[in-house]
Amino acid sequence: MNQNNYQYWNTFYLVDNTIKENDQYDNWLNSYKAYFKSGISVLDLGCGTGINLPALLGFGANVVASDFSEAAIKIIKDSFSEERLKLLCFDMKDRFPFIDNTFDIIVADLSLHYFGNEEMQHIVGELKRVLKQNGKLIARVHSINQVRPSESIEIEPGLYYCDGCCRKYFTKEEIQTLFSCWTMISLKEKNIHRYGQEKKVFEFSATKISK
Structure with missing residues (x-):
């Protein structure tokens, strides 16, 4: 089965140019505000059109x-001029x-669920690294x-x-299990709204610990 994520996501952001206007930030990061100090380094991984960036x-x-997606990055470039x-x-x-x-912090908002088990093992290792x-x-x-x-096909x-x-x-x-070598701080199931639809997600935070 061929999958072209590059084409999929560039088309997604290029075709639906209303995404940025309609997809509003839901204040979810406010629960973790205590983690953030002025000047810390943060990776917004799989940032899309930058919905979390103002926060x-x-x-x-x-x-x-x-x-x-280069298309998503261009949308951010055209929308933000922040030196930081x-x-x-x-x-x-x-x-x-x-x-x-x-x-100091990595934020991965709805960006880690596009991969199979082997790829996820690699990604978790890179997160920790x-x-x-x-x-x-x-x-x-x-x-x-x-x-x-309904037309989804289970491949693993x-x-x-x-x-x-x-x-x-x-x-x-x-x-x-994926984060068994981390210290899990919180893990809870929540209902959120994204891309014009309700989603049921797991929201979690975890701390990197030594090997």
């Missing part, structure tokens, strides 16, 4: 916003283009209880293919 910059962070913001386009399936222990000791990951991913499109447990894109629907236990 992150408002917290005083120096932010690297990254996404697989850097933009980068790369594929999470590759080695992250940062040296070890670069970031580029985070500083005691650095924090704040993330949201699809819940297994999220309704899936919990990973479904539909309309040119794979999506993973996590159980709570899978998240705990």
Whole structure:
């Protein structure tokens, strides 16, 4: 089964030019405001059109916003002129283009659920590598209880293919297993609104600990 995520996401952002206007920030990061100090380094991983950037910059962070889609990065470039913001386009399936222990915090908002188990193992390793000791990951991913499109095809447990894109629907236990070498701070299922629809997600935060 061929999957072209690059084409999928560039088309997604180029065709639907109302995404940025209609997809509003839901204040979810306010619950973690105590983690953010002025001048800390933050990676907004899979940032899309930058929905979380006003909050992150408002917290005083120096932010690297990254996404697989050049179209998404261009939307941000045309919308923000903040000196504390850097933009980068790369594929999470590759080695992250940062040296070890670069970031204090990584935010991954609905960006980690597009990969199979083997790819996720690699990505979790990269998250840990580029985070500083005691650095924090704040993330949201699809819940297994999220309704899936009827035409979806399951290609491995919990990973479904539909309309040119794979999506993973996590159980709570899978998240705990993936991050078993981290200190899990919080993990809860929530209902949110994104891209014009209701979504059921797991929201969690975890701290990098030594090997």
